[in-house]
Amino acid sequence: MSPETRLVRQITVKLIPFLILLYLIAYIDRSAVGFAKLSMGADIGLGDAAYGMGAGLFFIGYFLFEIPSNLMLDRFGARRWFARILFTWGLMTMGMAFIDSAGGFYVMRFLLGAAEAGFFPGVLYYITQWYPVRHRGKVLGLFILSQPIAMLITGPLSGLLLGLDGLTGLHGWQWLFLAIGAPAVLLAWPTLRILPDRPDQVDWLSGEQKTWLLGELEKDRQDYGQTHHENPLHTLKDKRVLLLALFFLPVTLSIYGLGLWLPTIVHQFGGSTLATGFIAAVPYVFGILGLLVVPRSSDRLNDRYGHLAVLHALGACAMFFSAWLGSPVLQLAALSLVAFSLYSITAVFWTLPGRFFSGASAAAGIALINSFGNLGGYLGPFAIGALKEHTGNLASGLYFLSAVLCFGLLLTGIVYQRLERRQAQQPAHLGGV
Template sequence: MSPAPPQVDARVAEATIRTVTLRLMPLLGLMYLIAYIDRQNISYAKLPMVGDLGLSESVYGLGASLFFLGYFLFEVPSNVILERVGARRWFARIMLTWGLITILLGFTQNTTMFYALRFLLGVAEAGFFPGVLFALTLWFPQSHRARMIGWFMIASALANAVGAAIGGALLDLDGTLGLKGWQWVFVATGLPALALAVIVLRILPDGPDQAPWLKPEGRDWLSRTLAAERESGGKVEHGNPFAALLDRRVWMLASVYIAFPLAAYGLSYWLPTVVRSFAVSNTLNGFINIIPWLITALALWWVPRRAARTGDQVWHVVVPGLVAALALVLSVVVPGSVLKFACLCVAAAGVFSAQPVFWSLPATFLKGASAAAGIAAINSVGNLGGFIAQNAVPFIRDQTGSNLAPMYFLAACLGLGASLMFWVLSALRRDAARRVAADAGAGLRVA
């Protein structure tokens, strides 16, 4: 069979990418929205929960951060299993278990139960975010991935917006049906995960070959394109996927990525404090918190599109990170709550919009199960930033007696991470060029 003319392939490609995007991304985005709300709901429930259970700030901080420890320990094995059993069954399992544990958090009785459930929530959710990143490599060519990751991560911004609004409203249900407001936060946010687990199990294909809504010519074009990319020079698939954990490129990316989750969870600490200074009700407080996440959603749409248009990857990761670090510093030095709030809006947009382009990079040098393990390793190490932030922030505040000092620490970490990101990404680009040249030379010698 002769290859299709370029203009035919272009039409098929455009139609196929559009179909996959419309069929896949809304579902994945909804899954992430629910996941992010279930991860963040503890920040909305904090104040009344701490008072009712008699938890100290340090006990709360450790319990909240144990999520990241469970996430860290089980993320790589979870992603390797996903690569073997398929996204449909594994995503449904993840959502079912995290929904059940979230509901159980609403009936927490003591410190030990709080610690255990937060750790188990991390175990349950481990592998979801990197699993989606890996699944996108099975559906989209490299040139489209950053934009798709941006669309996917918009759900995290919307989750912060929706979560802030419903978190405040649920707290105001205090006493309804005999449940306290903080209990409603956990029960009401856990139930959607259970419902969506059933939907995912029924309608999510494991890959293009199982998608009944793809036309044969579109499925053929996508299979050929993805296969050609997997076999392109410089990509590695280890015999044992866990060998990806020894790849120095994985650790280079993980070491600099840690600054971004650290700053993100710092934002979740400082933003409610600033908004609270507006002296409004819980419900109105939640609606004010929507503003920074709508701005973040816009940045997540614009930055990956601009990166794809210009072909530049490095600066579309580094610049947003540096802008966010500066905005964090300004948020504690400028006068007035409104200006502080505006700076935090910019910081949130910078922290999150740097990540779609970043997450398109591991699949440029890893493939198959090695890509699944490598992406999970980067994310699990990076998310230790959340563990660090949720312990360092209250510690620094207790030692200094200031709500401002922790933000200088977080801004410094983000500024350092973004600066080192320039060096790491430049080194990866040079390494990729060397490997492609070496593979081409080996091919010529064999010929």
């Protein structure tokens, strides 16, 4: 094993498992509402369109506060800012247990998004401070494993907690929100104590390792022509950032549109709430498989856009067949291919922005891309809810998501042409991306 490989593994062992745990909790907290809806709707008078709107309001709060949050992270450091985010989002999740109307649902979902804003893009920025560009694909793949693992856990866990209905006078969905919000609050203090801000602050790297790592990060900034604006807000006007933000929109719209309605889709297969939870977890096993295989392939072949094109095409076809097929088994198989594609796209996509920016400019750029893309988290659930209410079935919403992924395939070609033209102006030894 080379010294470089040993160092990268050492950093990964020290940082990534803890970050996976934190994002695992975040993703459970934001997505369990899909299972809570199965019984909460009748208790507080929440229809399909109202649920879709409220579920999506999380991302409006996220959108409005994400860029300020990432700039605060650059100012105060990762461990302090992540601890603050954990504490407040945990409180907001637990507060969801006490809503009693559609209006309360809207307010709390918005506040949850505002509280969690900046965590995911903050981690993406944090990773750029620890890993050279050539290692980020597989590391991002490992970190994003949190998403499908969370959904794998959320289904069975939600089914069990919803089964506590009536215990101490609380509904099952109230127990669900209380139980999943508490870990975030409890982990705020360990985050403050455990997580280092920068490589030069840790004692588990030697002086030689720190010098080499900081030198490689500086070499990336020079080789890739990374931009570092004196005023990081100038990054928000960069055409590369705006194009990547548009490119990210279809995948987030599809992930959240499907994810927040998947329990309802599976529930229509028949069976108990507990069975729904376990069956709804199946597609996320394939999401995990995709994240273990595709980002490594992308790194090994030094190819991003080819992988993204194939994954968008596969996701669009699988999404179409998940609506068109009549057999629950075949529908579940199609949805599993969708999950494989969408999570793989996410990991490969996030290798792109860190090539162009560094420092606070990277923090602002990543935040803008993620916040704009996450508008899909509002549009997806809302559009599916509105289509279901209008047509009387969920198939129309799945056809809509298939068209969205086709648009993502078109954008893959556009982004490739625009960014490769800039890349061609860089030194020839860099090769493709």
